[in-house]
Amino acid sequence: MSRAPLLEVRGVSKRFPGVLALDRVSLSLGHGEILAVIGENGAGKSTLMKVLAGVQHQDKGDVLVDGEPAAIDSVNAAYDRGIVLIHQELNLCGNLDVASNVYLGREPRRHGLIDHKTMRTQAQACIAKVGLDVKVSTLVERLPIGRQQLVEIAKALSVDARVLIMDEPTSSLSTRETETLFAVIEDLCASGVSIVYISHRLAEVKRLAHRVVVLRDGHNAGELARDEIEHDAMVRLMVGRDVSQFYARKPHEPGAVALEAEDIVVPGGAPEPISLRVHAREIVGIAGLVGAGRSELIETLFGVTPAVRGHLRVGGTDVRISSPKDAIAAGLALVPEDRKQSGLVLEMAVRENVSLPSLEREARRAFIDKRAEREVAGRMIADLGIKTRDDRQVVKDLSGGNQQKVVLAKWLALAPRVLLLDEPTRGIDIGAKHEIYALMERLAADGVAVLFISSEMEEILGISDRVLVMHEGRIAGELGRGELDEEAVMQLATGGQPART
């Protein structure tokens, strides 16, 4: 085929003050191709995508569209060439309806006023292309996140996108929503649209990508053709060394019951009561689809949304938990799902974040014990290997993995009996993930009861001693170490019966 590639990047470099974010990176994208770009956090993926989408401009190198050099110096210039970036965090106005979102900033007009009729008809056609079957007059905030994602894609298609760049599109989707998205992506490819797909989820990459480009420290680390795409090969290129297949865990002998919930009813959840037990030295995973009520359950245990009914026992004693304060007093700790929203005060220093829950305990008559604060922060930074300039660095400036470690450090300073974690490794790179697993493991070995939610099957299967699977607000079943496999978990998560043998 003599046709020039749709998009070609040749030796693009981008220097930020003092750091070379992109170092002569090259790649090409064919018509109707799905190209996955992977790499650890900080490898330069985002910068490259921003250059392509006109958000930033490269210092050196060329971007070619249809074989012609193209100066993409603004988002609109990228649009004109059919290149659209869909950000990880969706850029939609929840208070507007689907049609208005699809045509935001490009509303069809008549006599200077918005022509709602035309807009709705055209928007309906657009969303039909991505298999979205809702009314275009629906408010976006009423749609589940997976469908919002489709609205974003429809928006991109409405500007005649030829290249769709998707940054971690599945990070907040359920398995079913992910499947729908994949079907849409494959349809788009068949119709000639090319996709640049960025993901941390290697299983998805393997499933979807025609070709993989791996970036490491700002330069090309390698490329894998369709039949070479394997988990290990990708990891090897990403980290530049061999990593063991997955986390190698040692099973522990569970101790006494540390946390016991008896017939608790989650507010706004299923009417049936939930009971569960977690033992000391045990890691229990909660699997299930997004929306199965896992986060709600854990937030109820932690007192964020106190239980309507039921009893909680920690270490055998009855406790009444109606606020996080009560939960912490009882020996519980929660690493929440959204660390930026609920886990950290981003503009505060590492030290101040680490000390926040333990400040009162360390204080002398309401006066902050600054020496103890510094000491605890220093210990935690060393202990958890938090990469930070010093303990006064603002948490916002840390990488995702290090931010998550700060959240953990907050709680470890309190030595909790029960550690609750909600998607503890979301959006962090492989290296940091493994450190978090090792930490969970170490805590369990030290006698802490660990209860964690995860949407990543590898994680659920890899580190749990026991798995609870939730479906529509109920615990649909429990799987011991011996009965754990992907199929059994999915059966329960989707409402089926476990195939017992």
Next chain:
Amino acid sequence: MKKILGITTLLIVVVAATAALSPNFLTAYNVQNIIRWSALFGILSVGVAFVIVTGGIDLSIGSVVGLVGCTLAMLLNPIDERPPGWAWKSVFQIQGCIAIVAAVIWGLARFYGRSRGSGRRLLWLGLAGAALFAAGRYAPGFDLPAWLHLPFVVLWVLALSLQIGLLHGLLITKIGLQPFVVTLCGLLFYRGLTRWVAADQTQGFGSGFTGLRKLATGKLPLTDDFALPVPAIALAVLAILSGVLLNKTIFGRYMLALGRNETATRYSGIDTDRYVILAYAICSLLAGIGGILFALDINSIQPSGHGNFYELYAIAAAVLGGCSLRGGEGSILGVVIGAAVMRVLYNAINVLGIPTQLEFAIIGLVILGGVIADELVKRLAAKRRAARQARDPA
């Protein structure tokens, strides 16, 4: 320290420029006047800084200054036209109402699961309110021993201002109303209440209470020709206490944290509602202290006008002093200097003979300029920090 560098520079520049242009500026009399007024406004500004740190706002300060000033004068020096005990009756009834409303809010919040205060405490609060209200009826016969009268009255009006702050805090945290709305209603409500209680009559202390009035008008001779106005001492004490509270205690740390991210702070096991309420209580209490001093200083308190716009001066000083209206940022020293800048500007306009019609325009422009400069410096610093970080990644 870096935070107050800008505002200190601004203060020095304005002082130097005015001194260069007018020989009347740096006279002992004028400087003492500026210090006294800066101190009075500074007290209000320090109060509002706490609220701003938590990400809120208090628009009712001026009206609280008016209410406290009027009731203080009425209780100490009643005008004959009113029936005897009228002042006490009104104050008791206001306080009774506030307590009952607070009990109702708390009850509602408990009912909707926003609060878990014990039922008995609630009942006591309601009963106390009813008792206060009832006590108002017997207030005409309410007479205190002479030596107790003065301290009792002062404490009582301070208690009134504290109650107002608690009420604001409760409405904001337990019912979830927006601070702007709650305190805007407060601004209107307390002003109306003041005018009604005082029947729109100008209140004052006459020629009496000279000892008490020294608190506001007195001066402490330092050298032969310079004396420190007493309010400056009051401000110094309050500012130091506030600085310690904000920077050295867990309460201050919690306020700073929840001002940045209330959810994360609550998830860290901190009862954020409690500290928001505390911030509003401090703010209104300082407005009450300021209100007493303003009343003693002016000695001619018009119910409809006394304290008007003071909340805006206080907020402007706090913002100039480095408080971000987004919350989570603030320095007490900066706020005090901010209040001084406001007063120096005001005074400069007078001594320089600039038409006073332009007063607001000039103050507005200088504040705007100050905030813009601050923003630019901040961006520059952020850029440099990013560059440095990029050079040696952590």
